[in-house]
Amino acid sequence: MTARGKRTVRDLRRGSRSILLRRVYFDGPISRQELGQSTGLSAGSISNVTAELLADGLLEECGSVESDGGRPRILLRVPPGRARLVGVDVGETQVRVALFDLALTELAASDHPLTDGGHDVGQVVAAVLGGLDEVLAGTDPATVLGVGIGVPGIVEQGDPAADGHGIVVHSQTIGWDAVPLGRLLRAGTSLPLYVDNGAKTLGQAEMWFGAGRGARHAVIALVGSGVGACVIVDGARFRGATSSAGEWGHTRLHVGGRRCRCGARGCLEAYVGAAALVKCWGRAPAGADDKAGLAALLGAATDGQQAAVELLDEAAEYFGAAIADLVNLFNPERIVIGGWAGLLLGPRLLPGIRRSAARHALRFPHAQTSIELGTLGPDAVTVGAAALPLSHFLDSGGDLTQR
């Protein structure tokens, strides 16, 4: 109830810059004329603000298009090379650091394997900072808008004014308890830092560039070894009071049901997560990881093996029921199923999931929702991570000084 909305007239200009920049960025080359129609700003303001953005190099003219016998419309776009972004995917097996241009085309990347499943914070920090040095070699740091980092855990953002020092990460699975990741990374780089849960960054990527495009309310359901979700409310990632919203994997689907690796019983993850499925099946090749095990399970089901078929049918039933809960609670326009296991299972399970969701959800909200597979693949975590500084950049109206 304190600093709500914009205060001074200068903030109005920031807002206008932001709206125009966003529109040009996402709606590709576009003319001033169309910008006026779709944003509602007057032609005078459009002209004024675009001139400012052109002078800042944040927009450039690129060709023109005829207009019914009148003066042709000049097309505008955001020059992809105007600035750079870094996206980091901190996984349990490796750290991947990638450098992007503004169009999110990958310019360089660096992989650092982790030897202990990500438990050692020092090793992770060293991998991130080392990767940064590699991908930024020969790049002017002043052109880098920031570093976005997706981590497997709950991220407390702390005070945004503290330059990242307040960022703290909690993760039960890799044993991080209140790790001050922001402060640790700040010691090795002066670039702006943006940290969020990896599922949320992947969700952000699907929303901007994948199956979520155009939706204002959506849930991206992520299935890997475990299960997570990224809830999008009004176009923005929903965080809740302390950024842990969307922890979907341990939703209670069956009180007193199958034992989950979290210790409780009847969690969604115990029925749909790759780790649980492979373990429950029990016939994966010895020494295979979750990915290979799940592939073997799918293969067995395709061959018609009873146990595998039943296990996957049950997974679809439970997954559909859990999605129905999301539909009832969040009333989204779209549910997107992603994550490596989700994409692997999707083609086989999707019809069953849809049937189950239809049976378990309330009719009205269910009729408003479509359930689809993600289109970006699991490697989009880095893209989504890079979208964090990009989002800040667009929100700020292209303020390069603030960084």
Add this chain to the structure above:
Amino acid sequence: MTARGKRTVRDLRRGSRSILLRRVYFDGPISRQELGQSTGLSAGSISNVTAELLADGLLEECGSVESDGGRPRILLRVPPGRARLVGVDVGETQVRVALFDLALTELAASDHPLTDGGHDVGQVVAAVLGGLDEVLAGTDPATVLGVGIGVPGIVEQGDPAADGHGIVVHSQTIGWDAVPLGRLLRAGTSLPLYVDNGAKTLGQAEMWFGAGRGARHAVIALVGSGVGACVIVDGARFRGATSSAGEWGHTRLHVGGRRCRCGARGCLEAYVGAAALVKCWGRAPAGADDKAGLAALLGAATDGQQAAVELLDEAAEYFGAAIADLVNLFNPERIVIGGWAGLLLGPRLLPGIRRSAARHALRFPHAQTSIELGTLGPDAVTVGAAALPLSHFLDSGGDLTQR
């Protein structure tokens, strides 16, 4: 992505008026000095805007307070009598219409019983319009900011510019399928109409005047014959894509579990709703309604009757598990348990609910949440309904012409 944020400089003033008005309304008599500190506006602007609001009669000076040897601070408040509000509770057994002043003090009320459980839309509309005539007798319609209506069902808001004509209600329980309530009421009154789900209006009341005060992220869980929820995100009711968000009663807690009156199995409502509890217990006095039946069940448990004790223990266990899901998914600061059955059961079940929620929820988000009972009682639906036009009024910065 179209009309985001405010456009012209005049909207800035509307925003300032709104912020100041809200602050004075909720934080009681308050001085310009304090307003400046808490809103961040400059003293000049405060002076300017409050002068405007004083001239409009939306603020009045009321006494003063000493200030360390200097000029005393003059206190400001919103004159409760400046305008009126109407709140309507459309229940399954009756329609209650109440007239309030700006402080939400009830000035008049009118109850109209329904003979068929609310199925006949015509009867409901007649009751609402009749009640309006009664409570507004002798009141200048120009001083009434609007009529807020809480209904048992999903409310599609339609186009806000359509003057309420777009408001459509869906309710499986009372057999309303796409009832154009807005258009039907518009035929009988020209006052501004605001319609929302009754659970959401009660939630709004708890947030503003009850157990939810001060929280920005909260869930008000409502237990009556059925179970519903009102999700508050960033201080506002969360609606989702088509206003049906928060349908919590049919969350799947036990796939294949106890049969629910919605036809599915294992819904939360089948374990916690008053109707299900009474039916499952099976020893309520013949002819008793849900309320009397639940009271009897509670009495039996207090007397130590085994079946009743076990049923309530199980209800607490399932209720806690469902609340844990809310905690994981929404990460609220506070969970408030309300509704007539929730308030009846609360004193006995709360400890068990808290234990169950602690066991089922993830540690981190659970540590951020408190679970409490509502403080307003079930009759607050009309108050919450009246809060709908009030909220619009405050948002608009006290624009009486817009109505």
Add this chain to the structure above:
DNA sequence: GAGCCTTACTTCACGGCGTGATCTAACTGG
């Protein structure tokens, strides 16, 4: 190819905004 029409974009006067410096009001303490 010259004039004219159409459409896209630019320029500019205007009313309005919040800020911050400065001024006035109101009360206390000696």
Add this chain to the structure above:
DNA sequence: CCAGTTAGATCACGCCGTGAAGTAAGGCTC
């Protein structure tokens, strides 16, 4: 009664978006 102190009012300033008027840049007609 007068200085000290704090609350609130006033006002010049820089900036904003609007909308009307002006300019640029094409096609079309004769």
